[in-house]
Amino acid sequence: MDMNQAPILEFNKVSKHFSVKDGVGKIAINGLSIKLFPGMLVGLLGKNGAGKSTLMRCALGIIEPSSGEITTLGEPINQLSSEAKAQIGYVPQQPFGYEGFSVSRALELHRSFYPAWDRELENTWLERFDLDSKQQVQRMSVGQRQSLALIMAMAYRPKLLILDEPVASLDPIARRKFMADLFELALESGSAVLFSSHITSDLERVASHLALMRSGELVLFKEMDSVREEVKLLTLANGEDIPTGLNVLNHQGNKVLVDNFSDVKYPDMAAESLNLERLFMELHR
Numbered sequence: 596m597d598m599n600q601a602p603i604l605e606f607n608k609v610s611k612h613f614s615v616k617d618g619v620g621k622i623a624i625n626g627l628s629i630k631l632f633p634g635m636l637v638g639l640l641g642k643n644g645a646g647k648s649t650l651m652r653c654a655l656g657i658i659e660p661s662s663g664e665i666t667t668l669g670e671p672i673n674q675l676s677s678e679a680k681a682q683i684g685y686v687p688q689q690p691f692g693y694e695g696f697s698v699s700r701a702l703e704l705h706r707s708f709y710p711a712w713d714r715e716l717e718n719t720w721l722e723r724f725d726l727d728s729k730q731q732v733q734r735m736s737v738g739q740r741q742s743l744a745l746i747m748a749m750a751y752r753p754k755l756l757i758l759d760e761p762v763a764s765l766d767p768i769a770r771r772k773f774m775a776d777l778f779e780l781a782l783e784s785g786s787a788v789l790f791s792s793h794i795t796s797d798l799e800r801v802a803s804h805l806a807l808m809r810s811g812e813l814v815l816f817k818e819m820d821s822v823r824e825e826v827k828l829l830t831l832a833n834g835e836d837i838p839t840g841l842n843v844l845n846h847q848g849n850k851v852l853v854d855n856f857s858d859v860k861y862p863d864m865a866a867e868s869l870n871l872e873r874l875f876m877e878l879h880r
């Protein structure tokens with residue numbers, strides 16, 4: 596990861612409100628700021644409806660934010676050049692059609708839009724995902740379509756890759772292969788990747804950073820190693836106050852979830868390390 600370079604994606608105090616019919620608005624993203632640099636593989640985690648897809652769709656310019664600024668590949672999102680667009684890869688939650696096409700025809704068509712398309716990478720991935728290039732897209736399983744969508748989004752080595760639950764329909768073997776390759780590809784190409792997943796073990800294994808959303812807000816954005824070291828569940832003794840200087844993510848009874856714990860600063864506190872699934876549960880307790 597190179598933080599001396601310009602960010603590939605930057606959100607500056609971005610909010611997105613949806614107006615709904617009964618007049619009550621919905622705040623999907625609230626004052627969110629984040630920067631993604633080359634080599635970052637950011638795992639986005641949040642409950643259903645937390646705002647993950649909205650964040651991703653704003654980053655791609657599919658929907659406009661209500662306020663705040665978004666810069667993608669150095670350009671304001673509402674004025675993205677075609678050069679910048681050709682360096683973005685996206686796999687939505689429900690991958691698109693290509694009905695009536697064979698895999699190879701679909702890839703041929705898609706390939707024509709991207710000068711940087713890497714045929715070797717395409718072939719490697721077709722093999723890895725066990726896809727038959729002669730098969731008709733409409734006869735493929737959901738997981739096979741998802742694999743095809745991933746190849747289409749990644750074979751031109753985009754600088755920014757946005758994947759909305761990319762592996763939800765993949766079997767564990769395909770998922771592992773994909774996750775390992777994703778990591779390698781991002782590092783190799785100096786790309787930034789933003790991917791959402793509810794599979795916390797995948798996030799734990801491959802993400803360089805964790806972005807945690809709750810009700811439209813980014814409550815945590817940290818390197819994975821720092822998450823392991825600094826995010827702790829504290830148990831307060833009877834009558835004990837939360838020590839000053841700690842950043843509280845959640846507080847229920849005598850349990851306090853904090854994101855900036857240090858053994859050195861608070862040597863006497865009962866502090867428990869959490870895996871990502873526990874962290875998620877404790878955040879929403």
Ligand SMILES: Nc1ncnc2c1ncn2[C@@H]1O[C@H](COP(=O)(O)OP(=O)(O)OP(=O)(O)O)[C@@H](O)[C@H]1O
Nearest residue numbers: 613615621623641642643644645646647648649650
């Ligand atoms: N077009 C829309 N009109 C009105 N409300 C919307 C619209 N799109 C999203 N929302 C609302 O914004 C909130 C965030 O939705 P979003 O799809 O971003 O959540 P998510 O974190 O991606 O959820 P999931 O994990 O279920 O995919 C939800 O309450 C949703 O109902």
